[in-house]
Amino acid sequence: METVPVPPAKASTVRVRIWDRPTRLFHWLIVVLIGLAWWTAQIGQMQWHKRLGYGIAGLLLFRLYWGLAGGSTARFSSFLKGPVTVARYAAGLFRRPSDIGPPGHNPMGGWSVAALLAVMGTVVGLGLFTVDVDGEESGPFADRISFDAGRVAAHWHHLLFNGLLALIGVHLFAIAFYAVVKRHNLLGAMITGQGRAGQGSQDVRPAGIWRLGVGMVLAAVFAVALGKGFKV
Amino acid sequence: MNRMILGAIAALALAGFAGASSAEQNPAAVAQARHEHFKQIGGAAKNISDQLKSGKPVVSEVQMYAKRLDDLAPQLPSWFPAGTGPDAGIKTHAKADVWTKPGEFKTDAAAFAVEAHKLNVAALSGDIAAVGAQMTAVGKTCKTCHTTFREKDD
Numbered sequence: 001m002e003t004v005p006v007p008p009a010k011a012s013t014v015r016v017r018i019w020d021r022p023t024r025l026f027h028w029l030i031v032v033l034i035g036l037a038w039w040t041a042q043i044g045q046m047q048w049h050k051r052l053g054y055g056i057a058g059l060l061l062f063r064l065y066w067g068l069a070g071g072s073t074a075r076f077s078s079f080l081k082g083p084v085t086v087a088r089y090a091a092g093l094f095r096r097p098s099d100i101g102p103p104g105h106n107p108m109g110g111w112s113v114a115a116l117l118a119v120m121g122t123v124v125g126l127g128l129f130t131v132d133v134d135g136e137e138s139g140p141f142a143d144r145i146s147f148d149a150g151r152v153a154a155h156w157h158h159l160l161f162n163g164l165l166a167l168i169g170v171h172l173f174a175i176a177f178y179a180v181v182k183r184h185n186l187l188g189a190m191i192t193g194q195g196r197a198g199q200g201s202q203d204v205r206p207a208g209i210w211r212l213g214v215g216m217v218l219a220a221v222f223a224v225a226l227g228k229g230f231k232v
Numbered sequence: 233m234n235r236m237i238l239g240a241i242a243a244l245a246l247a248g249f250a251g252a253s254s255a256e257q258n259p260a261a262v263a264q265a266r267h268e269h270f271k272q273i274g275g276a277a278k279n280i281s282d283q284l285k286s287g288k289p290v291v292s293e294v295q296m297y298a299k300r301l302d303d304l305a306p307q308l309p310s311w312f313p314a315g316t317g318p319d320a321g322i323k324t325h326a327k328a329d330v331w332t333k334p335g336e337f338k339t340d341a342a343a344f345a346v347e348a349h350k351l352n353v354a355a356l357s358g359d360i361a362a363v364g365a366q367m368t369a370v371g372k373t374c375k376t377c378h379t380t381f382r383e384k385d386d
Contacts, residue, residue, distance in 0.1 A: 044375070131274070131278055133274060133385070134371055135275060135279075136277055136367065136370070136371035138281060138285075147271060147278045151274075154385070155385065231286075
């Protein structure tokens with residue numbers, strides 16, 4: 001009996017829950033807060049700019065915590081891969097048909113997220129020491145340094161924000177690339193939490209509600225303490 | 233007599249010429265000195281802000297820096313002699329408008345001097361709440377002038 005040659009298998013995928021709710025909420029909150037922080041700086045609303053900065057700092061702390069204690073796909077250990085894995089993934093990036101892997105960040109995207117978090121943290125950190133040109137407005141830690149040093153902090157605060165914009169550009173470009181070239185909708189997953197993943201993939205293992213509570217309290221206390229310059 | 237008058241006029245003209253040319257010959261040095269002056273203003277304002285933010289301001293510190301602002305503010309227009317703008321090819325954040333709109337520039341500078349003086353008076357009274365309110369007024373005059381006459385940082 002002659003066997004009919006099997007047509008090349010289309011990469012099969014399953015629809016699973018990829019991102020837990022806190023990770024998605026973090027993502028969209030930080031998008032809004034960074035937009036508002038930029039805008040308030042443009043129009044010179046420094047009181048609001050600073051409050052937004054404390055909020056962003058709180059969110060970042062939450063994300064670091066969630067990277068250790070959160071849902072499975074939010075954890076650093078699940079998405080920060082070694083150079084060999086990253087290089088292999090990069091080499092296979094243009095292979096068709098699409099080779100959708102396990103749910104979560106791919107090996108390149110994981111480091112992109114790490115870079116975004118690091119740069120956002122540095123921009124906020126510099127902002128805490130920033131002094132405006134008139135010496136009138138300043139971050140909560142600026143009283144620990146000189147006017148000149150505060151102006152240097154302001155310069156880097158601004159410069160690294162441009163660096164952040166560049167990283168956001170790369171982030172958006174990658175999402176568009178996956179949507180158009182690889183026919184893989186990443187945006188939808190960050191909104192609904194669900195999306196396609198490789199055959200045999202499991203739903204995200206969410207973290208318990210008490211872990212979320214701890215993270216939210218940590219973030220809130222941190223943001224408020226920053227606003228007070230860690231003074232009682 | 234005539235010779236004396238002529239001599240005096242010549243001496244005055246020479247002195248005037250020398251005075252003018254020293255600024256024109258070294259606009260970079262003038263701009264640098266100007267920059268240092270503005271850093272003193274910014275530093276003094278920051279020191280007062282720091283004191284106000286600390287929750288337990290040291291009145292003598294506030295008074296020292298308020299006096300410094302009051303001393304420096306009236307001098308401000310003199311830091312902008314002709315030929316020390318961006319056209320001179322030097323490093324400066326001063327816009328050419330400083331020299332093309334001298335009336336508006338002087339008005340803005342005068343407003344700063346008035347508010348800085350009020351700050352000094354408030355500081356001398358020891359009324360920290362009044363100093364805080366007056367710092368806002370001073371800051372507004374900084375911003376008004378900087379918006380029109382200072383190039384934004386890059």
